Amino acid sequence: MNKQIHPRTASLVAAFLAAVMAILGLGLSALPASAEEIPGAEITLSTGSTVTGQWDQVDLSCTWSVPDNSQPGDTFTLQLPPELRWFGAATFDLNTPDGQTVATAAANDAGRVVFTLTDFVALHPLNVGGTCSFATQYSVAPATGETKELSFVFGDSVIRVPVQIEPCTENCLPDAPTTAGKSMWWADSSQSELQSVLYMPPMVSATNDVVVTDIPSAGMVIDCSRVTPRVGKVRGEAGNIIEPFDNEQYPASIECTPQSLTVSWTGLPKGEHVELFVVTKVSDASLDVYQNNGTVTISGEENPVGAQTRRSSASGTGQGTATPTPTATPTPTPSTATATPTPVTPTPSPSTSTSTSSPAIVVLPTESTTPGQTTPPAPGNPAQPANNPAQPATAAQLATTGAQGQAFVVLAAALLALGSLLAFAGARKHRRRSH
Structure with a gap:
C-alpha cells in the first residue's frame, strides 16, 4: 500500500523551499555584474x-x-x-x-x-x-x-x-673620440638598470697610465660584478672596441663599492683604445632623472665626465560624463473658476396674490483641475537616449545584472503559495475526519 505525503508535511516542504529560493534570489541579485572585454572600445x-x-x-x-x-x-x-x-x-x-x-x-x-x-x-x-x-x-x-x-x-x-x-648606409663608422667622455642608457625595458661607458681618445704617448673613476648620484648603486674594462685597437661599426682585445696584455686594477668605482691601467702603448662599461642599479625608482659623474685621467691630465638619463614613463x-538628472515636470496650478451670476426673471405665479422674490443665481458649469493632480512624466528612462530605446535583456545580460535573483524570488513566492494551498487542503481534510 502506497503511503501518501501528508498535506501538512507537503506544505512545510514547500515553505522551506520557498525560503531557500528567496535567499538565493536575494543573494544573486546583490552580486555585481562580472567584468568583461569591451567589444565596442x-x-x-x-x-x-x-x-x-x-x-x-x-x-x-x-x-x-x-x-x-x-x-x-x-x-x-x-x-x-x-x-x-x-x-x-x-x-x-x-x-x-x-x-x-x-x-x-x-x-x-x-x-x-x-x-x-x-x-x-x-x-x-x-x-x-x-x-x-x-x-x-x-x-x-x-x-x-x-x-x-x-x-x-x-x-x-x-x-x-x-x-x-x-x-x-655609408660613412657610418663614428670617428674616434678626441676627448674623454661618458654615455649612459637604460639596460632593460623596465628601467631598473642603467648601463654606461666611459671612453677616451687613443693613447698618444709611448707609454700611458690611465685612471678612471665613476661615482653614481643618489638613486643609483654600482653593480660591482658587472664592471667590464676593455683595451684594444680595433673599433666596430658602433665605434666601440671589438675583438681581438688586449685585456690580458694590459690588465686593469679594479676597486669597487656600490657608491664608487676606480679602475686603472699602467704602461698602455700608443694607439691603444680604452673603454670601461659599468652597470648601475636603480635604488630609488621615484626619480625622473639619473646622473652619473666621474673623471678620466690620462698621463696625469684629468678630464671630468658625466652623463644623464631621463626615465621614459607612460x-x-x-x-x-555623469548621467543627467531627470527634471521633474512642474505641477500645474489648479485654475479657479469664477462664476458669473446670471439674473433670471421669475415667472409670475397664476395666483392672484403678488409676491416679490429675490433673483435666483444660476452657476454655469466650468472645467477645473482637481487640486493636487500632476501631469505624468514622459515615459522612458532618463539615462536612455530617445533615439536608442532600451532593448530586452538577453540571457547573458541577466546572468550578469542579477535579474535571475528576481526570478528566484518569484519562484519562491509561487512555492509559498503552493504550500499555503496544501496546508489549507490538509486542514479541511482534518476537519472532515473529526466529524
Whole structure:
C-alpha cells in the first residue's frame, strides 16, 4: 500500500523551499555584474619617431574611448607588434584633470597592454575616453630606408601605424673620440638598470697610465660584478672596441663599492683604445632623472665626465560624463473658476396674490483641475537616449545584472503559495475526519 505525503508535511516542504529560493534570489541579485572585454572600445595610434638603428626609442600617442554605460572592471587590450618592445613603467593611470583615475593600464613583457576601467565610470557612464602616451624600443636591426607599417592588435582588429626607417648606409663608422667622455642608457625595458661607458681618445704617448673613476648620484648603486674594462685597437661599426682585445696584455686594477668605482691601467702603448662599461642599479625608482659623474685621467691630465638619463614613463588622460538628472515636470496650478451670476426673471405665479422674490443665481458649469493632480512624466528612462530605446535583456545580460535573483524570488513566492494551498487542503481534510 502506497503511503501518501501528508498535506501538512507537503506544505512545510514547500515553505522551506520557498525560503531557500528567496535567499538565493536575494543573494544573486546583490552580486555585481562580472567584468568583461569591451567589444565596442576604440583606439587610434600615431608616432612621429624615426628609427635609425636597433633599440631606438619609438614614442606612441593614442586616443581611446569605450561605449556608454561600460562597467567598472571592464577591459580592452592592445598588443604591440613584434618589432617593438615595451619600454618604461609597467603600469600607469589615465586620470581626469582633477586627478580621478578613469582607467589603469598594465603592460607585460610580451608587449600586451590591458586597460581596465575603474569605479569612476559607475558615476560617469557617458562619453568615457581619453588619451595615452608611452615609449617602446625598436627591437630589430633596420635594413634599408623605408616607411614600415607596424601592426598592433586591438581586440579583434589590427591597427597599422607607419614609422619612418632611416638607417645609416655609408660613412657610418663614428670617428674616434678626441676627448674623454661618458654615455649612459637604460639596460632593460623596465628601467631598473642603467648601463654606461666611459671612453677616451687613443693613447698618444709611448707609454700611458690611465685612471678612471665613476661615482653614481643618489638613486643609483654600482653593480660591482658587472664592471667590464676593455683595451684594444680595433673599433666596430658602433665605434666601440671589438675583438681581438688586449685585456690580458694590459690588465686593469679594479676597486669597487656600490657608491664608487676606480679602475686603472699602467704602461698602455700608443694607439691603444680604452673603454670601461659599468652597470648601475636603480635604488630609488621615484626619480625622473639619473646622473652619473666621474673623471678620466690620462698621463696625469684629468678630464671630468658625466652623463644623464631621463626615465621614459607612460601616461594618459581620461574623462566621462555623469548621467543627467531627470527634471521633474512642474505641477500645474489648479485654475479657479469664477462664476458669473446670471439674473433670471421669475415667472409670475397664476395666483392672484403678488409676491416679490429675490433673483435666483444660476452657476454655469466650468472645467477645473482637481487640486493636487500632476501631469505624468514622459515615459522612458532618463539615462536612455530617445533615439536608442532600451532593448530586452538577453540571457547573458541577466546572468550578469542579477535579474535571475528576481526570478528566484518569484519562484519562491509561487512555492509559498503552493504550500499555503496544501496546508489549507490538509486542514479541511482534518476537519472532515473529526466529524
